[in-house]
Amino acid sequence: MKIKVINGPNLNMLGSREPEKYGNDTLDDINKKLLELAAENDLEIEFYQSNHEGELVDCIQSCLSSCDGIIINAGAYTHTSVAVRDAIASVSKIPAVEVHLTNPHTRENFRHKSLIADVCVGTVAGFGAESYVLALNWFAKKK
Amino acid sequence: MKIKVINGPNLNMLGSREPEKYGNDTLDDINKKLLELAAENDLEIEFYQSNHEGELVDCIQSCLSSCDGIIINAGAYTHTSVAVRDAIASVSKIPAVEVHLTNPHTRENFRHKSLIADVCVGTVAGFGAESYVLALNWFAKKK
Amino acid sequence: MKIKVINGPNLNMLGSREPEKYGNDTLDDINKKLLELAAENDLEIEFYQSNHEGELVDCIQSCLSSCDGIIINAGAYTHTSVAVRDAIASVSKIPAVEVHLTNPHTRENFRHKSLIADVCVGTVAGFGAESYVLALNWFAKKK
Amino acid sequence: MKIKVINGPNLNMLGSREPEKYGNDTLDDINKKLLELAAENDLEIEFYQSNHEGELVDCIQSCLSSCDGIIINAGAYTHTSVAVRDAIASVSKIPAVEVHLTNPHTRENFRHKSLIADVCVGTVAGFGAESYVLALNWFAKKK
Amino acid sequence: MKIKVINGPNLNMLGSREPEKYGNDTLDDINKKLLELAAENDLEIEFYQSNHEGELVDCIQSCLSSCDGIIINAGAYTHTSVAVRDAIASVSKIPAVEVHLTNPHTRENFRHKSLIADVCVGTVAGFGAESYVLALNWFAKKK
Amino acid sequence: MKIKVINGPNLNMLGSREPEKYGNDTLDDINKKLLELAAENDLEIEFYQSNHEGELVDCIQSCLSSCDGIIINAGAYTHTSVAVRDAIASVSKIPAVEVHLTNPHTRENFRHKSLIADVCVGTVAGFGAESYVLALNWFAKKK
Amino acid sequence: MKIKVINGPNLNMLGSREPEKYGNDTLDDINKKLLELAAENDLEIEFYQSNHEGELVDCIQSCLSSCDGIIINAGAYTHTSVAVRDAIASVSKIPAVEVHLTNPHTRENFRHKSLIADVCVGTVAGFGAESYVLALNWFAKKK
Amino acid sequence: MKIKVINGPNLNMLGSREPEKYGNDTLDDINKKLLELAAENDLEIEFYQSNHEGELVDCIQSCLSSCDGIIINAGAYTHTSVAVRDAIASVSKIPAVEVHLTNPHTRENFRHKSLIADVCVGTVAGFGAESYVLALNWFAKKK
Amino acid sequence: MKIKVINGPNLNMLGSREPEKYGNDTLDDINKKLLELAAENDLEIEFYQSNHEGELVDCIQSCLSSCDGIIINAGAYTHTSVAVRDAIASVSKIPAVEVHLTNPHTRENFRHKSLIADVCVGTVAGFGAESYVLALNWFAKKK
Amino acid sequence: MKIKVINGPNLNMLGSREPEKYGNDTLDDINKKLLELAAENDLEIEFYQSNHEGELVDCIQSCLSSCDGIIINAGAYTHTSVAVRDAIASVSKIPAVEVHLTNPHTRENFRHKSLIADVCVGTVAGFGAESYVLALNWFAKKK
Amino acid sequence: MKIKVINGPNLNMLGSREPEKYGNDTLDDINKKLLELAAENDLEIEFYQSNHEGELVDCIQSCLSSCDGIIINAGAYTHTSVAVRDAIASVSKIPAVEVHLTNPHTRENFRHKSLIADVCVGTVAGFGAESYVLALNWFAKKK
Amino acid sequence: MKIKVINGPNLNMLGSREPEKYGNDTLDDINKKLLELAAENDLEIEFYQSNHEGELVDCIQSCLSSCDGIIINAGAYTHTSVAVRDAIASVSKIPAVEVHLTNPHTRENFRHKSLIADVCVGTVAGFGAESYVLALNWFAKKK
Secondary structure, eight states: OEEEEOOOOOOGGGGTSOHHHSSSHHHHHHHHHHHHHHHTOEEEEEEEEEOHHHHHHHHHHHHHHHEEEEEEEETTHHHOHHHHHHHHHHHTTTTTTEHHHHHHGSSSGGGGGGGGGGGEEEESSSTTTTHHHHHHHHHHHOO | OOEEEETTTTTTTTTTHHHHHSSSOOOOHHOOOHHHHHHTTEEEEEEEESSOHHHHHHHHHHHHHHHHHEEOOOOTHHHOHHHHHHHHHHHHOOOOOEEESGGGGGGGGGOOOOSGGGGSSEEEESSSSSSHHHHHHHHHHHH | OEEEEEEOTTGGTTSSHHHHHSSSSOHHHHHHHHHHHHHHOOOEEEEEEOOOOHHHHHHHHHHHHOOEEEEOOOOHHHHHHHHHHHHHTTTTSOOOOOOOOOOOOOOOOSSSSSSSGGGSSEEEESSHHHHHHHHHHHHHHHO | OEEEEEEOOTTTGGSSHHHHOSSSSHHHHHHHHHHHHHHHTTTTTEEEEOOOOHHHHHHHHHHHHHEEEEEEEETTTTHEEEHHHHHHTTTTTOOEEEEESGGGGGGGGGHHHHOGGGGSSSEEESSHHHHHHHHHHHHHHHH | EEEEEEEEEEGTTTTTHHHHOOOOOOOOHHHHHHHHHHHHHOOOEEEEESSHHHHHHHHHHHHHOOSSSSEOOOOTHHHHHHHHHHHHTTTSSOOOEEEEEOOOOGGGHHHHHHHHGGGGGGGEESSOOOOOHHHHHHHHHHO | EEEEEEEEETTTGGTTTTTTHHOOHHHHHHHHHHHHHHHTTOOOEEEEEEOOOOHHHHHHHHHHHHOOOEEOOOTHHHHOOOHHHHHHHHTTTOOEEEEEESOGGGGGGSSSOOSSGGGSSSEEETTTTHHHHHHHHHHHHHH | OOOEEOOOOOOOOTTTOHHHOOOOOHHHHHHHHHHHHHHHHHHHEEEEOOOOOHHHHHHHHHHHHSSSEEEEOOOOOHHHHHHHHHHHHTTTSSOOEEESSSSSGGSGGGOOOSSSSSSSSSHHHHHHHHHHHHHHHHHHOOO | OHHHHHOOOOOOTTTTHHHHHHHHHHHHHHHHHHHHHHHTTOOOHHHHHHHHSHHHHHHHHHHHHSSSSSEEOOOTTTHHHHHHHOOOOOHHOOOOEEESSSSSGOGGGGSSSSSSGGGGEEEEESSSHHHHHHHHHHHHHHH | OEEEEEOOTTTTTTTTSHHHHHOOOOOHHHHHHHHHHHTTTOOOEEEEOOOHHHHHHHHHHHHHHHHEEEEEEOTTHEEEEHHHHHHHHHHTSSEEEESSSSOGGSSSSSGGGGGSGGGGEEEESSTHHHHHHHHHHHHHHHO | EEEEEOTTTTGGGGTTTTHHHHHHHHHHHHHHHHHHHHHTTTEEEEEOOOOHHHHHHHHHHHHHHHSSSSEEEEHHHHHOOOHHHHHHTTTSOOEEEEEEESSSGSSSSSSSOOOSSSSSEEESSSSSTHHHHHHHHHHHHHH | OOEEEEEEEGGGGGGOOHHHHHHHOOOHHHHHHHHHEEEHTOOEEEEESSSSSHHHHHHHHHHHHHHHHHEEEEEHHHHHOOOHHHHHHHTSSEOOOEESOGGGGSGGGGGSSSSGGGGGSEEEETTHHHHHHHHHHHHHHHH | OEEEEEEEGGGGGTTSSSSHOOOOOOOOHHHHHHHHHHHHHHHHEEEESOOEEEEEHHHHHHHHHHEEEOOOOOOHHHHOOHHHHHHHTTTSOOEEEEEEESOOOSGGGSSOSSSSSGGSSSEEESTHHHHHHHHHHHHHHHH
16 A cells, blocks of 8 residues: 655745744655654555646646555645645545644634645544654554 | 543434544544544543533633543534633643544535634544544654 | 424524514413324324533434434534534434524524435425424424 | 515426426426415415516515514515615505515525525525425414 | 522533633622622522523423513523513513623624513623622612 | 616505605606696606616617606616616617615615616616606706 | 705816816816806705815714705715714704716715715715706795 | 428617617527428428517416427516516426527526526527527437 | 713703603703712812814813813714814813713614723713713722 | 657546546556547647656646647646646647546535636536546637 | 934834834934035934924925925824825925834834835835935935 | 846846836836846845746745845735745745735725735835835945
């Protein structure tokens, strides 16, 4: 079982970006945690990050033939991208889980609406890096 | 470490209530899973269910002196109860995690707004009974 | 065939409560009329009133195993209670009819939206005590 | 006592129009039921159907001098016609009852608002042909 | 002259609940102040607190036969409860005064709308415990 | 110079229709006043009333070749008819004046918006029958 | 009979202000027309213009004891001033007529709502200087 | 295969009506083009135009037994008529294509919403007379 | 301790202005009551009334150096004046209390929103002249 | 005459993407149809597809110097991209036609608004692959 | 070339008013900077400040004959005054530049809408006193 | 001190794109002006333009380590891109200034809302190429 972890815009800035909000972990720190957990659970895992909406769409489409599940933190595109949403819907044969580091409901109004929530299996939000871990737990268990 | 699992209105109907939407597990089935997981992780766990907004408020308030964390599926009150929200906020010294069996964003409009999301640490939604399990995982890990 | 007639908050005040709006009949007066009509039509009938949202939810849930139809005037909860709505939906095997003494559309804006209308078979509103009678007529006929 | 039963646009299509939604009864089938019930209760009854907003206004106005009550299913005009509303208000000396075959709240958003509800005595909705029957019952009783 | 002071959900948490917002006074501290003021003015005074919407409705209804005025801080129900509103309206023969510790307009949007304001005589908000005192002053004076 | 006075739905009910709102004058009474004023000012005048949106559209279109100005009280269609609006726009070579007996802004919300106001030269509203007179005055003067 | 003609902000700029929209007549030109018409009809007439909301309120209040009718073009304050509205309401013993040179519905959205329309007898809008003349006609006639 | 081309209100004014917006072609000119194209493609074609909402409903209903496809430019009723929409839905066995001469999105806000779009197969808008031609092309091809 | 009592537009009309709504007391009658209460409590008190938004802003600004507290009934400007709000905020070193004679929530929609509520310490509304008295009580007590 | 056919995000998935909604044709199948039709009509035709908003903007801009017309199915960007809209507007010397496979009005609310409709000549929507064909027909004819 | 710098309500309080938001500079400090810059650039400069909407309107109108450009910080009236907007529009022969000390988009919602932005040449906001300087730079350059 | 001037989508079309709206200057013309001004003020300056949201995000992120200030005209992304906004916020250690050639408030509604305004220091809009110049002036001065 292979899981793709897809991160959207500005998540490559983790660690230096508003640490009081997003914590001090870099994206690499998070990925290392996930690699360990994946190894323990005999899951293959791959990472992708892009600031480009179109590249994220490309990547999601490619999952159809290359992996068995998606963990996606679409960042800002969560709230504005019908294209990312349509991409997830177009590969609906493989389950996708939406994750967020922070709890979007404690932030600006324009972050309260997720355009991808209803084409994902479920959402894990607000636990920092642990949001990814919980999502991976779910895949590990349903394997 | 003691965790209170609080279920709101109509969750006592699980199993018989719209099984195509909520699955065939009863609330007891879910609680058994959680008991096992708690035992494995040396967590104490207690369950509460009520259809009454006021009883849920009483129960949440009582957590302040009786437990170390809350897992809450406030059911319909998620969307209408400022009182439940205020109760969670009034015991903010102990962390609360919001869970949902289904993904509210795939349902009616009036379920898209959570009044309690921003006074909880985070949200796990859409994974059926596993939503509770993932939430408990988080408590187990941060213990 | 057994019908449960469920009345929500403040309907116990009928007769003394704003009689120019709700008439001089008490809830007992209405119930007596319904008892007679039930007797004529060989229907069993039971009455329940509560000001408590949670008790109404409990009562609706209990109908699943104890009666064959529901006539419900949810009063103020018509407009605010997702919990009452979910309860009716969770016993959707037995038909429920929504009734109102007055016509909600002639009153305040917040009474124009019914949260329970679309999980009931139908609505009878605006005929005073006769709203209940017409609803019971429908059950009598479809018996 | 003479009752006018007025049906608005597309109700002449009943039976052939989306039968999964409106049932297989034609408007004539419904009218026959009403005629029988009227006969049993010594009520005179007359039927009118038109797809034309203006003709419905004409017909409602004419009721002032020709009958004692109106049962109206204004169909699509329920949601768009201030003219039909004003016509009902202009003959407010005789009571009008709004009926619907289906429950408008289970359908598209633009059917949730009734422009005529608050100039009618009351509403009966969602019981199919029985909606008309219950409305006629009310006239029979108050005769 | 007998005044009922009714407090809604979470007001029993005063003192421990977000003291930076609500101050350090407990509900008992406030009640003591009111008792003294009542004694000075020859007013009888009684206290009631509940987290349950339905119990507040019951309590308000009971005032009709048991007291001459109501001071009510409906807490979270101020913003969500049509039932509490209807209860106050149903005992409109005795005057009710709405009080709030904090100024709702300085807080979240969902606290800006009071459903009970227009069935009360008036509102006193933002003066902490003194809001109750001012309300009682008014009753003392109009005695 | 020939002026067409066009009246929309339910204005044929003037005199009997809610006289406390619309006064006791019938449409004939108003027309007589206008005839006199027209005669004094050497204006030809013609009257048309219909409850039918389509007939009003037909009539407005026919004005293009048959008269020099329009005084129109579109009644309920003022607020709902894009077709009447388009008809007035399609004969924009001849000026149209919008009149109302009552002041729409003192009535229901759905009467506050006029769909025809911005394709008319101007509006005269709220003066009862005098609204028509003032509009005719304007034509008399600009002749 | 004495009529006060009150003009609000920027109407003193008539003639030089956007003449393609407001025409070339100055406020003095309009006033001269009105003086003549007043003389012909044995009406006394007085003029007032101010750019100050408060001065307009003062002036309206003073009408209570000094004149028998008001013609008011409140200009920009039509759309923003509750104070002007309240002033007109406070002298409701004498009739006020709202006038506008242009048709507000053909302009920006924020000009579509009149705050004073429903405390005036009626409105005349869109006829340029003739709007004032028609309003004065009405007073002349009802004298 | 027989196609009915249905035109709504004010389309009979084409040619003389705001030619800068709708062009100089009359409805007859358009119909001639369609007749030729129909002849080339062995399609029968019939034309109907009415300014009356009810007549359009009648005509659409009659298509059920008299033709195999509908091309409809509902004009102003596109934006206001639930009755026309319901009529199209009631004959959904035969496909309907919505056409517009102009592009509604470049015009007033109230023309941006089509009530019939989602009960039609598709929409062709903005190509002037060619909009009809393209729609007929589609029928010709699918024949 | 010196308190400034500031009254906004049209409050100088009290007594003659819609007495059924505002009572028969003039502003002088109210001020006399306040003077007596101030004397009893050793408070200095000064009165200001203006219909001019700018004068009210000037007056509020001047309070910074001339008094210790403000009681303000901003009348209509409560709902429209950001300038008055900013003035109160700019003298936030001295506490301001918002008062209203009537309960704004029982009146028109545009009176439901107070622009100054959240820059005042608190609000007293709905008690007629007693609203001022209660506000002064608060200052007396906290002296 | 050279036409550019531009397809936006996820249209490369046609055939495998939700075939019950979009049919079984791949984008290549559609393009082949268009190539044939172009050949028959002596039109040059070129195809472009990208999931990247920026690449679509680049491509549209390049049309200014490289082709004579645009057929664009902007997919998800139809509803979210002001950049694509501005690009089309910036090459307004060459006509663009908006096409959609499905009828956006039968889908989610966020697909009802097209940001590009009013900078295109016209729209063809809902005919599946034939939407492109009809658009090309139009270019063929106006050549 | 003469420039008028116009400041609206509460800007006379600069320095003492919420210095953490507006800085410690007084309006005089800002004006001195502008005087120097004007001198360097051979511009005449004049200052005006008022808390009165009407006085600001008067002042703007007077600019028509007395100066060549306007720099205006309308303060609170930016968001509420159609009168100030109309005044600027009425002197549109001379350019006006809108300035703000703070960035209105980082503040309350009611400050996000500027009623004067679209009748000004441009806007400079968020640079503190430098906002005025940049605006004057622009006049200096275009001289 | 190094300043990055970042231009978003379609700004590369300046000169040819709607010159009546954007002027005849190309982006190169503007950049030349800025280079000169930078040289005069001993500022280093670099230019970047892209039509790609993701590339703009990349570029903004890279500023953190490569320059000391940002001047950004995000074009269409101003109104739709949360990603660009988050990128600016993630480099908040260096100040960013928002510029626009035209005044967005004079254009379509969807251009009235800036998603980046509140994460920038300030905004300069409406002065054509001079908007950039004024922004650079600000950096020159604060150096």
